[in-house]
Amino acid sequence: xxxxxxxxxxVQNRAPILAVLRDVFADRRRVLEVGSGTGQHAVYFAxxxxxxxxxxxxxxAHHAGIRQWLAEAAAPNVLPPIALDVNxxxxxxxxxxxxxxxxxxxxxxxxxxERFFVGVxxxxxxxxxxxxxxxxxxxxxxxxxxxxxxxxWLKARDPASGVRDFEAxxxxxxxxxxxxxxxxxxxxxxxxxVWRAQ
Numbered sequence: 001x002x003x004x005x006x007x008x009x010x011v012q013n014r015a016p017i018l019a020v021l022r023d024v025f026a027d028r029r030r031v032l033e034v035g036s037g038t039g040q041h042a043v044y045f046a047x048x049x050x051x052x053x054x055x056x057x058x059x060x061a062h063h064a065g066i067r068q069w070l071a072e073a074a075a076p077n078v079l080p081p082i083a084l085d086v087n088x089x090x091x092x093x094x095x096x097x098x099x100x101x102x103x104x105x106x107x108x109x110x111x112x113x114e115r116f117f118v119g120v121x122x123x124x125x126x127x128x129x130x131x132x133x134x135x136x137x138x139x140x141x142x143x144x145x146x147x148x149x150x151x152x153w154l155k156a157r158d159p160a161s162g163v164r165d166f167e168a169x170x171x172x173x174x175x176x177x178x179x180x181x182x183x184x185x186x187x188x189x190x191x192x193x194v195w196r197a198q
Contacts, residue, residue: 017102020194021100031052032100035084106135
């Protein structure tokens with residue numbers, strides 16, 4: 001029996017996210033995934049997007065699990081995880097023409113969300129694309145009762161976390177020279193936000 005880490009949410013959301021990435025990453029070549037988690041998204045997306053080189057990345061505590069998924073999948077266009085902590089700017093040194101992150105901004109503290117966007121601004125090449133998947137508030141209000149419940153659960157576990165306001169996140173992106181291109185409705189009251197570097 002496999003002891004690989006497993007996230008049911010990855011199974012549930014991977015097909016709708018892939019449909020978006022097929023479009024917005026169609027002309028991309030080198031993608032950094034910030035917060036690869038279990039590694040499930042990487043091994044699902046990369047074989048379906050063979051024109052991409054997919055760089056997994058997360059805090060080192062998650063690397064062993066990611067490597068297990070990568071070893072089993074043996075996808076030639078997925079790279080082993082690099083250490084990435086948004087609080088450490090060492091990941092700012094390498095350039096990419098795309099960045100992807102799923103279900104991360106509501107786990108981070110707000111200062112970490114700010115550092116995430118600073119890092120994205122540092123690594124994205126001109127014309128590069130950032131795609132972020134997750135729940136977001138609009139106009140300071142929850143978009144569903146389930147997101148309100150999820151936010152309460154997050155804050156009970158970690159008061160620094162929580163569902164982020166789209167407008168505040170977009171302001172951080174704009175401060176890094178990113179222009180919002182798409183705000184896409186996704187299943188389970190989530191969204192995919194797509195920005196392009198100027």
